[in-house]
Amino acid sequence: MTVVLAIKCANGIAMASDSQITDPGRGLTYPAQKLHAMGKHAAWGGSGSRAVLYDLEQIFDAEGEAVVESNDVGHSLQARVVPVLKHHYANFIEHVPGQGEAGTPATYVLTAGYADGKPFIVDLDPNGLIGHHEETGFQSIGSGAPMAQQAHALLAHFQMTERDVEYGMVAAIRVLDALDASSPSVGGPMDLCRITPDGAEHLTDDEVKEVRGQRDRWIALEHDALDRLFD
Template identity: 70%
Template sequence: MVTVVIALRCADGLVMASDSQITDPGRGLSYPAQKLHRMGEHAAWGGSGSRAVLFDLEQIFHAEPDAILEADDIGRALQQRTVPVLKHHYDNFIEDVPAAKTSGATPATYVLAAGYAGDRPFIVDIDPHGLIGHYEETGFQAVGSGAPMAQQAYALLANFRMTERSVDHGLVAALRVLDALAVSSPSVGGPMDLCRITADGAHHLDPDEIDGVRAQVARWLKLEQRVLDELFD
C-alpha cells in the first residue's frame, strides 16, 4: 500500500496534502479513502499504515482537538494519545497468518499533523516507535511509503523557496508534488486532498477549488517551459 501525506510551511501559513488511494494487495483491491482530517479549527492531520490504527486515532483526535492544540508541547500531546493505540495494536497483532502474508497488514503507523497553536505554527510527526519529530524549521515533512519520492520531488522545487512564499504558492507546490508521485507510482492516486492552514483557521479545499489549484500548476509548467525554450536565445 503506497500512501503519501505531506506538510509544508509557507511565509503566512501551512499546507497539508495527501493522495486518497488505498491499495490492499492481499485482497487485490484499490479504493479511495480520506487521509486528511480536521483537528479542531486550526490544524489538520493525516496518517499512513494500518487503517485500524488510523481509525482509532481519528476518533481520539476528533474528540480532543482543543486539549491537543492548547498543550504546551503539541508533540507530547500527540504522542500521549498515539502511543497507547500503537501499543494496543502491536500487542494484539498476529504476525504469522499464512493467508495474509502478502497483505502488508502491519500495524506500523505514522501520524503527521500541522497547524497553529495560538499564533505558533507547528509540523509534527509521530513514527511507529512513538518518537516525535518537529519540522517547523525545515518547513517540509512527508510520511507514508511514498515519502522518499515526495522528499525528492520537493527537493527539486527547493530553488523556488516555498517557505518564503504564500500559502497559495504552497498549495500549488504541494499539488505538483502529488501529481509527480501519481505519475511515478501507480499506487498513488486521486482525488488529491489539500488543506490550507493559517492563524485564522484550517480550510479543506473542495474539488472545484482543487481544480483551480491544478490550473495554476498547469500555468506554472507553461511558464517554466517558456523560460527553458528561451534559455539559449
C-alpha cells in the same frame, strides 16, 4: 502507497495527501480520506494500518482542539497515539494460516497547524518518536515519502518558506500529481488543506481544480523561460 505532506510558507502551511489505499492481504486498492481536521487550526494525516488510523480519527475528532491548545503539541500527540499503537501491537497476529501477506499495525502520523499563533509540523513514527519539522519547512510520511522528499528538493530553489501559502498549495499539488504520474500506487482525488493563523480550510473538489489550474500555468511559464534560455 500513501503520501501525506506539509509545506511551511511565509504566512501559512499547505497540507496535502493522495487518497489511494492498498490492501496487500486482499490485493485491493480503493480510495479513502486521509487528511482530517484537528480542531480549527490544524490538520492531520496518517499512513499505515487502517485499524489504527480509525481509532486515531475517533480520538482526534473528540480531542483535536485539546492537542493543538496543549503546551507541547508533540507530547500531547504522543500521549494519545502511543497507547493506541501499543494496543494494536499487543493484539497483532503475525502469522495467519493461508494468508501470505497482510498489513501490520505500524503507523505514521503527521500533523500541522498553528498553536498560539505559531506554526508547527510534527510527526510521530511507529516507535512513538516525535519529529519537529518547523525549521526545514517540509515533511512527508507514507511509502511515497522518499519520492515526495525528492520532488520537494527539486523545487527547493523556489523557496516556498518565503512565499505566500497559495504558492505552497500549488507546490503541494504539483508534488502529488508528479507521484501520481510516476507511481501506480499513488492516486487521486488529491486532498488539500490551507492552514493559516485564522484556521484550517479543507478545499473542495472545485477549489482543488483551481489550484491545479495554477499548477498548469506555473509549468507553462517554466516552459516559456526554458524556450528563451539561449536567446
